[in-house]
Amino acid sequence: MPVIELKDVSKLYGFGDATTIALDEITLRIEKGEFVAIMGPSGSGKSTLMNIIGVLDRPTHGTYILNDRHVARLRSGQQARLRRDKIGFIFQSFNLLPRLNVIENVALPLAYKNMTQVRRLKRAATMLERVGLGDREYFLPRQLSGGQLQRAAIARALVSDPSIIIADEPTGNLDSGSSRVVMELLSDLHKEGNTILLVTHNPELTRFASRVVYVQDGAVIGDEQSAIGEVSKIARKMITLLPKTTEEDDLAGVSALMKSIPGGDKLLSQARKRGRKRATKPTKRRRKTNLRGKR
Amino acid sequence: MFKGYIKMAITSIRRSKWRSLLTMFGVIVGIVSVVTTVSLGEGIKHQVTGEIKSYGSDVITIRPGRLVNRDQHGKVKSVNIINSFTANTITNADLKTIAGTHGVKQSVPLAIVSGKATSESVSDDNAIIMATTPDALQLINQKIEFGSFFTDTDRAAHAVIIGPKIAQDLFQENVPIGRTLKVRGQEFVVWGVFQASSSSPITAATDFNKSIVMPYNVAKSLSDSPPQISQVLVRAENTSQINQTIQNITIELKRAHGDQEDFTILKPDETLAATSSVVTLLTSFVSGIAGISLFVGGIGIMNIMLVSVSERTREIGIRKAVGATNHQILSQFLTEAMVLSITGGVLGIIIAVICSYLLRIFTSLTPIVTLPVILVATGVSLLVGIIFGVIPAFQASRKDPIDALRYE
Incomplete structure (x- = not known):
């Protein structure tokens, strides 16, 4: 029984000539207990995909079934309840409320569930204990380090016992030491049977994943099971293709690299094509880049 | 939640x-x-x-001018404020008419004397100078603290009863009995001082703390024109027949005024209604x-x-x-x-x-x-x-x- 089932899900922005296809008929099934890493360059649509899976956004076309429920048919109040009960978000920029202390932040999803304060705080305390922040309950977010903040955010994501945890670049703002702690925590959660969706740029992080989905131009172009502890092959390969700076001048450098890889020529021509395609969508790309650039 | x-x-x-x-x-x-x-x-x-209550619940007030409009049941519908200050429609002759009306036990005019009061040293512009008849003391429900009110035999006496505030303002003492003050060039002797009473700043009733009261007959001699009667207080012979008495007065006054109702008769509680x-x-x-x-x-x-x-x-x-x-x-x-x-x-x-x-x-x-x-x-x-x-x-x-x- 899949936790998440996407069928031909598309997301379009704008209309007429200005239509931008953010997601192009994506079909994806995520089973319970999987640790899926979603990779792709910026502007590839992985954030849109994550928002749709996280019920923050609605697909333009296609069906999305979360825990046997057709999400698109739900009203906004029901969607909010679905987010509260079934989904735990972990953000790159932590997104804890700065004026609430750590335990109140962790208990926030429960506050919208009409749970009594005592039970709320008790449960939040258990979660904080679990992520190793039992002694930081009454600290304010600004008194914590980045790694501690992200662990608090993980506790918040876990507190309502969700069906799926969605982590959007959880280590993007962290140093390598804190990143390790956070990733190991996620890995532990996976081992305990949680379903985790990790959006990342970093191919190294695919070591922790049981499955890697590679998204580009709004479509899934690679999907493979990967052994835990190993960097996924596809991720390693694809990451080198990322047009990190401008398209044309990089291609020269990439071409040389590609030619040295067996079958590289074919990939290269694909990359060129995509590069040009991407260049025709500058607005969207800038927006996404800004997004990543914040903080 | x-x-x-x-x-x-x-x-x-x-x-x-x-x-x-x-x-x-x-x-x-x-x-x-x-x-x-x-x-x-x-x-x-x-x-x-509080004031109306101290006025006595059986005292009818007659005022010049159409002060209130009534609906067909006789209830006060609206109040004309301006009229109460300008009208001058109750005359000396009306006083006799009212006094002679069937069912009236006592009737007392309260007339305003224009002018200011001066003692040897001070003059007081704020004083309300009034003229009335000796019976007034029973109708206005004011008590004399010192001295005495004028009586029937003193109708022509140049005597005044003053409020405690006037005593202070003009003579700087609480009991200025026997001292004199001048109104319109004529000298008056202070016979008595009213007890201090509480009063509100906006009211239809008179503030006796600031009043100088003289005999009505004397006031008539102060100037050529008779003093302006601001209200007539009437007590009915029988308290239970107040309404009948009011009707009698209305009929009599209307006849005297050529069928023109240019006066207002207020029952005790209506004085309150008008003010409030x-x-x-x-x-x-x-x-x-x-x-x-x-x-x-x-x-x-x-x-x-x-x-x-x-x-x-x-x-x-x-x-x-x-x-x-x-x-x-x-x-x-x-x-x-x-x-x-x-x-x-x-x-x-x-x-x-x-x-x-x-x-x-x-x-x-x-x-x-x-x-x-x-x-x-x-x-x-x-x-x-x-x-x-x-x-x-x-x-x-x-x-x-x-x-x-x-x-x-």
Whole structure:
């Protein structure tokens, strides 16, 4: 029984000539207990995909079934309840409320569930204990380090016992030491049977994943099971293709690299094509880049 | 959950104390002015009631001019304030008519003598100089503290009874009996001093603290024109037949005035009604103006809530991402606006109560803050919060979670 089932899900922005296809008929099934890493360059649509899976956004076309429920048919109040009960978000920029202390932040999803304060705080305390922040309950977010903040955010994501945890670049703002702690925590959660969706740029992080989905131009172009502890092959390969700076001048450098890889020529021509395609969508790309650039 | 919203609202208000205080200021000013004016009005009504009672519940008042309009059942419909000051339609001859009417036991004119009173050293412009007949003492229900009132045998005596305030102003002593004062060039001897009585600043009744009372016959000799009769007090022979007596007087006076009803006969309780409807009118007028500041205060709340909503866009995004429904976000911000305005309202009520006490101490006004006034003020401030908080709260609730999360 899949936790998440996407069928031909598309997301379009704008209309007429200005239509931008953010997601192009994506079909994806995520089973319970999987640790899926979603990779792709910026502007590839992985954030849109994550928002749709996280019920923050609605697909333009296609069906999305979360825990046997057709999400698109739900009203906004029901969607909010679905987010509260079934989904735990972990953000790159932590997104804890700065004026609430750590335990109140962790208990926030429960506050919208009409749970009594005592039970709320008790449960939040258990979660904080679990992520190793039992002694930081009454600290304010600004008194914590980045790694501690992200662990608090993980506790918040876990507190309502969700069906799926969605982590959007959880280590993007962290140093390598804190990143390790956070990733190991996620890995532990996976081992305990949680379903985790990790959006990342970093191919190294695919070591922790049981499955890697590679998204580009709004479509899934690679999907493979990967052994835990190993960097996924596809991720390693694809990451080198990322047009990190401008398209044309990089291609020269990439071409040389590609030619040295067996079958590289074919990939290269694909990359060129995509590069040009991407260049025709500058607005969207800038927006996404800004997004990543914040903080 | 509602408790949670209130807690959230208090946290967020305390976070920016100054801003919240300034926001509340508009509501505070509005509530203070409304509550103070209304309680001033209440106080005046209360004083008037007290006065009328001391006038005697069986005393009919006849005033010149059409003071009130009545409906077909004889109930007072509206009051003409201006007429009571200008009309001069009751004459000397009318006094005899009234005295001779069937059912009238006593009748006493209260006439205004224009002019000012002077003692050897001081002159007093504020004194109300009145002329009346010896029976007046039984109808005006004033007590003589020192000395005595003039009697039937003193109709032509140049004697005056003065109020305690006049005694102080003109002679700087409490008992100036035997001293003289001048009105229109004629000398009068002070025969007595009234007991101090409480009085309100706006009333149809006369303030005897500031009065100088002389015999009516003497007043007639002061000038060529007879003194202007401002009211005639009448006591009926039989208290149970007041209405009959009033009708008799009306018929007699109308006949004397050529079938023209250019006078007003007020029953004891109607004197109160006439005064209190004037006060009510004034009070509602002033509190209407004060209500405008409440409106402005509400706009201040709306403004700050709009700023607050856009400042906290990211917070809204986070709350929505962890599962807050639109309705819950709306409730949160609406509660915040309500807490702001009701705190302002309560502060306003407290300040208004303090103001009322200060007014009691330092002026002759006696404002009364009643429980209904407090309840209404609280309700109104809550209403202001709801009316002006709904738009910002609605805006907050409609924010798109994805955009809100990106907001910096």
